[in-house]
Amino acid sequence: MPEWKKRWWMWGVLCILGCGVILHHTAQKAETEEQTNPVSSLELNEEMDTMESPEEKEDQEIKKIALTFDDGPHPVYTERMLEVLEEAEVPATFFLLGQNIEGQEKIVREIAEKGHLIGNHTFHHVQITGLSKEQACEEIEETNKLIEELTGTGTEYVRPPFGTWNEGLESSLDLIPVMWTIDTKDWTTKNVDSIVNHVVKNAGENDIILMHDSYQSTVQATERIIRLLKADGFEFVTVDEVLFD
């Protein structure tokens, strides 16, 4: 082979080898970048934060707690509350006022469809112990009728407005009264921080938290309460699970 042909042949071989090395290097670099990509590692860290080792899970007992919302359905904030609960995959209990149901039928159906528990809060938000037996029955039954029409089932649970109840009512109305153990006073403060702090400071196993799905501040507070209490080992349940399990 003449000298010039030999040289061309050698250059050709060197070029092919060189390209091979460059390609291999680029592929490796891409792989390393993928591993150290800041976005991916951030996502990974977040995932790891929420994961617990089996031992940690055993150590951390699950404490049940129930969120309850009175005075709805509200034309604006009940829907927002449902969105917060759905996002967090948390069930709650809504004690409805008969007088607020008209015009909000869709929301009442939605509460039931999304797996929340519905309770009765009378028709006109009345102090039920101050009524005659007939009037008391009417307040409860009218509301139950509406709930049953919309959701297919009535409710066994009543939250008496102002927390007044007596055993005579219990036997004649055949309903289970549901009081509360933590009163957020959300309707007076309307202050997100103070609602959140009050609940987080006082929360214990089987507590029933009283709130109202009638304010933007309560919607925001609920979002934070769920996040903080979940991190502290609480599991949110409907009120029947706290009362009977």
Ligand SMILES: [Zn+2]
């Ligand atoms: Zn109320």
